[in-house]
Amino acid sequence: xxxxxxxxxxxxxxxxxxxxxxxxxxxxxxxxxxxxxxxxxxxxxxxxxxxxxxxxxxxxxxxxxxxxxxxxxxxxxxxxxxxxxxxxxxxxxxxxxxxxxxxxxxxxxxxxxxxxxxxxxxxxxxxxxxxxxxxxxxxxxxxxxxxxxxxxxxxxxxxxxxxxxxxxxxxxxxxxxxxxxxxxxxxxxxxxxxxxxxxxxxxxxxxxxxxxxxxxxxxxxxxxxxxxxxxxxxxxxxxxxxxxxxxxxxxxxxxxxxxxxxxxxxxxxxxxxxxxxxxxxxxxxxxxxxxxxxxxxxxxxxxxxxxxxxxx
Amino acid sequence: xxxxxxxxxxxxxxxxxxxxxxxxxxxxxxxxxxxxxxxxxxxxxxxxxxxxxxxxxxxxxxxxxxxxxxxxxxxxxxxxxxxxxxxxxxxxxxxxxxxxxxxxxxxxxxxxxxxxxxxxxxxxxxxxxxxxxxxxxxxxxxxxxxxxxxxxxxxxxxxxxxxxxxxxxxxxxxxxxxxxxxxxxxxxxxxxxxxxxxxxxxxxxxxxxxxxxxxxxxxxxxxxxxxxxxxxxxxxxxxxxxxxxxxxxxxxxxxxxxxxxxxxxxxxxxxxxxxxxxxxxxxxxxxxxxxxxxx
Numbered sequence: 001x002x003x004x005x006x007x008x009x010x011x012x013x014x015x016x017x018x019x020x021x022x023x024x025x026x027x028x029x030x031x032x033x034x035x036x037x038x039x040x041x042x043x044x045x046x047x048x049x050x051x052x053x054x055x056x057x058x059x060x061x062x063x064x065x066x067x068x069x070x071x072x073x074x075x076x077x078x079x080x081x082x083x084x085x086x087x088x089x090x091x092x093x094x095x096x097x098x099x100x101x102x103x104x105x106x107x108x109x110x111x112x113x114x115x116x117x118x119x120x121x122x123x124x125x126x127x128x129x130x131x132x133x134x135x136x137x138x139x140x141x142x143x144x145x146x147x148x149x150x151x152x153x154x155x156x157x158x159x160x161x162x163x164x165x166x167x168x169x170x171x172x173x174x175x176x177x178x179x180x181x182x183x184x185x186x187x188x189x190x191x192x193x194x195x196x197x198x199x200x201x202x203x204x205x206x207x208x209x210x211x212x213x214x215x216x217x218x219x220x221x222x223x224x225x226x227x228x229x230x231x232x233x234x235x236x237x238x239x240x241x242x243x244x245x246x247x248x249x250x251x252x253x254x255x256x257x258x259x260x261x262x263x264x265x266x267x268x269x270x271x272x273x274x275x276x277x278x279x280x281x282x283x284x285x286x287x288x289x290x291x292x293x294x295x296x297x298x299x300x301x302x303x304x305x306x307x308x309x310x311x312x
Numbered sequence: 313x314x315x316x317x318x319x320x321x322x323x324x325x326x327x328x329x330x331x332x333x334x335x336x337x338x339x340x341x342x343x344x345x346x347x348x349x350x351x352x353x354x355x356x357x358x359x360x361x362x363x364x365x366x367x368x369x370x371x372x373x374x375x376x377x378x379x380x381x382x383x384x385x386x387x388x389x390x391x392x393x394x395x396x397x398x399x400x401x402x403x404x405x406x407x408x409x410x411x412x413x414x415x416x417x418x419x420x421x422x423x424x425x426x427x428x429x430x431x432x433x434x435x436x437x438x439x440x441x442x443x444x445x446x447x448x449x450x451x452x453x454x455x456x457x458x459x460x461x462x463x464x465x466x467x468x469x470x471x472x473x474x475x476x477x478x479x480x481x482x483x484x485x486x487x488x489x490x491x492x493x494x495x496x497x498x499x500x501x502x503x504x505x506x507x508x509x510x511x512x513x514x515x516x517x518x519x520x521x522x523x524x525x526x527x528x529x530x531x532x533x534x535x536x537x538x539x540x541x542x543x544x545x546x547x548x549x550x551x552x553x554x555x556x557x558x559x560x561x562x563x564x565x566x567x568x569x570x571x572x573x574x575x576x577x578x579x580x581x582x583x584x585x586x587x588x589x590x591x592x593x594x595x596x597x598x599x600x601x602x603x604x605x606x607x
Contacts, residue, residue, distance in 0.1 A: 015445045026461050134342075137593055141586035143537045145544050146578035149564065153571050243448075250452030254541055258564070268453075269545055272460050280460060287453050295448050 005300075012296045017069075019288040024068050027281050028061070077282035082274045087282030090267060098263035101252055104183040106241070109190025114230075114237065116191070117198025121206060122225055132195060139192025144251040148185045148258035155181060165260040182259045186251055190244065197240040201233035208232075242298025246291055336522075339598035346590030353584050357403035366394035368401040369552040377570050389559070389573055390566060398554035399580055405548075405555045406584065409466065410536040413473035417535075418528050420474070421481025426512050426520075428482065429489030440486065443479035451476035451534075452541055459547040466549050469542060473535045484527050488520040522599050529592035533585045540581045556581050 035051040036043065052058050056067060071077060077087040120132040156162045162181050205211065206229055214224045253265030260266075264283065271279035337343045356363060365385065372392035380387045386395035428439040446454075458472035492498065493516065501511045542548055543557025551558060556577040563573025 011441065014441075015448065018442070018445055019449065023457075026457065137589050138586055141533065141537075141582060141589050143540055143544075143578070143581055143585070145541065145560065146582055149560070149567070149574050149578060153567070153575070157568065157571070246448060246450040247452075250450035253452065253456075254544065257545070268456070272456070273546065280457065284453075284457050287450065291448050291450065 008296060008299045012292050015295075016288060016292050019292075020069060020072055020285065021065075023281060023284045023288070024065055026284075027277065028064075072285045077285055078278040080271075080276055080279045080282075082271075082276045082279070087279055090279070091264070091282065091286050094262045094264060094267050097261060098249075098252055098256070098265065101179065101182055101186065101255070101261070101263065102245070102248055104179060105186035105190055105248065105252075106245070108183055108187030109194050110241070112187065112191035113194025114198050114234075117195040117237075118202055118225065118230060118233075120195065120199045121202035124203065129199075132199070136192040136195040139189055140196075142189060143254070144185065144189060145254040145258050147189065148182070148255050151181050151185050152258060178261070182255050182261055185255050185259075186248065189251060190248060193244050193247075194237065194241065197237050198233065201236045202229060205229045205233045238301055239298060242294060242301070245294045245298075249287065249290065332522075336595050336598040340594030342590045343594030343598070346587045346592075346594065349583065349587035350591060353403055353587070354407060356400055357407050360397075360400040360404055364394070364397035364400050366397045368393065368397040368554045370394075377566065377573075379572075386576055387570075387572055389562060395559075395573065395576055398559060399556070399577060402554040402556045402559060402577065403580070403584075405466075405553065406536050406539060406581070409470055409473065409539045409549075410532050413470045413535045413539075414477065414528055414532045416470065416474040417477035417531065418481050418524060421478040422485040422517075422520075422524055424478070425482035425485025426489050426516060429486040430493060430508065430512055430516070432490075436486075440482070443482045446476070447479040447483075449476075452538060455538055455542060456545060456547060459542055464542075464547045464550060469539060469547070469549065472542075473538050476538070477531050477535065480531060481524065481527065484523055485520055488523060489516055492516050492519050526592055526595045526599060529588050529595070533588035533592065536588070537581065537585050 035048045035057060039047055039051060056064055059067070075088055077091075079086055080090055083090065116132055116136075120129045123129050152164065156164045162177050206225075211224060211229055214228050215221070219228070249264075252263065253268060255261070256263040256265035257269060264286070268280070268283045270276075271283060337347070365383070370393065372388070374392065375384065375388050376390055376392040378384060378388045378392075384394050384396070386399065388394060389398070424439060424443070428436040454476050455469075455472040458475065459468055462468040462471075489512075498511060498515060501515055506514075539548070540555070540557035540560070543555045544561050546561065548555045548558045548561075559577040560574045563570070563575075563577070566573055
């Protein structure tokens with residue numbers, strides 16, 4: 001177990017450094033002088049020079065790199081060029097909104113997707129299976145912002161059941177109303193992925209000898225499916241859910257925009273529109289941290305669920 | 313009449329390929345449905361100048377935000393531009409960006425995967441770990457940041473989307489390379505003194521090509537969706553060039569009174585992506601030997 005942990009941790013650290021380096025390089029290869037780009041064509045020479053000093057652009061590149069890496073690891077991601085407040089402060093302010101949405105959608109997706117996938121696999125090549133395959137394929141064909149717009153039109157505008165701007169807090173009812181549509185949007189797309197993975201994992205497991213043995217010794221079919229088969233099928237499902245979290249984070253950006261919900265998505269798009277480069281750089285660092293952390297947790301969950309993994 | 317003529321002629325490689333392709337399509341009827349829908353959209357994109365009733369960028373301020381009429385079959389947007397014409401021209405941008413970025417990713421990714429699988433060892437580990445890192449990063453976020461930093465030109469959008477799909481192709485090309493390279497005919501090639509490049513290009517690539525091509529159709533769907541997502545965020549090809557994602561972005565501003573502006577291009581994206589997924593998914597089922605054995 002220790003060797004496994006060390007291997008996964010060192011991979012996470014290497015990934016972190018690699019992506020941070022990529023972020024650093026990406027910001028440096030912007031055509032032209034960043035200070036000039038930020039301030040526009042009319043800026044005076046003095047103003048540009050002052051900004052270059054403030055951004056640390058007057059230092060040699062290797063020194064900038066070390067400063068950037070050190071800052072990123074200490075949680076000092078610079079100051080927003082638009083609001084003048086620390087990037088980390090802005091990020092922490094909206095992070096709970098995104099985490100909450102991601103978490104609720106993931107649960108919704110699992111609760112719908114796993115049983116549907118099992119049901120489809122057990123009824124392979126029957127009507128139920130075809131229906132679930134076509135609908136899950138449709139689900140994962142939806143660009144998240146298109147499905148979000150359709151939900152908004154149907155359940156916030158045509159039928160005014162939910163608010164058009166999903167940013168309410170306070171009572172549980174208000175909370176539910178503000179998270180319902182965004183979570184349903186992301187949850188259904190997540191469910192489409194999970195249904196497909198569960199179905200194919202279950203098909204593999206149901207063909208195993210131990211399933212036949214369990215049936216032969218008289219274990220009820222229901223127990224074979226839900227206790228014996230599903231437990232083994234869940235291992236690949238967990239991995240895919242972990243990998244999918246990266247996609248979910250991307251999809252939540254689009255969903256947040258449509259439902260005018262605060263979160264990392266709105267923050268990153270705001271920074272984009274206002275050309276807030278330090279904010280963008282900081283956002284990239286936090287996304288990297290989140291992704292590396294999620295991957296590490298998935299690997300560990302995988303190792304715990306299947307002891308054989310650790311031996312590899 | 314000689315005896316050789318009585319034997320049926322050996323099928324040419326092309327005929328064999330055509331037969332195998334047809335069999336893969338027939339295994340799942342949904343592949344045909346996907347292909348037909350996709351071809352209709354591709355035709356509409358190619359023939360956009362002939363099919364469009366109006367100039368897609370021509371503004372007519374007297375006819376802004378009009379509901380569908382005989383002259384404007386899908387109505388007009390906030391600048392009085394014809395929605396149908398913009399949809400048809402938008403298909404061109406979607407397909408060009410989708411095709412070019414997928415082909416670039418396919419070439420680079422397959423090359424990386426084949427090299428990693430063929431040479432193995434430390435080179436393989438280093439390359440595949442790099443690919444895993446890229447794969448772990450949310451493709452939309454990575455694409456968004458690349459385009460944001462480099463600027464929203466067509467080349468940069470293609471570059472960003474291609475970069476995010478390279479790892480998937482590397483993975484797909486690597487696994488079969490490893491299993492094929494142990495086969496006897498590859499050993500025979502080596503005994504004949506073929507160079508590595510000749511074996512990889514002439515004997516391994518044809519073996520793994522069907523899988524790569526099928527993945528290509530699925531990633532084309534993904535590329536089209538990513539392009540639309542970037543355009544929706546505001547990182548599409550610059551206006552007034554019509555893009556589906558950009559049309560949704562503009563239409564979303566009038567969502568309360570002219571919902572159709574955002575819904576029409578949204579459905580267009582959905583139809584194309586769904587058609588490609590039907591096509592690729594059906595074919596993948598058909599060529600996956602694991603599933604073939606069970607059927």
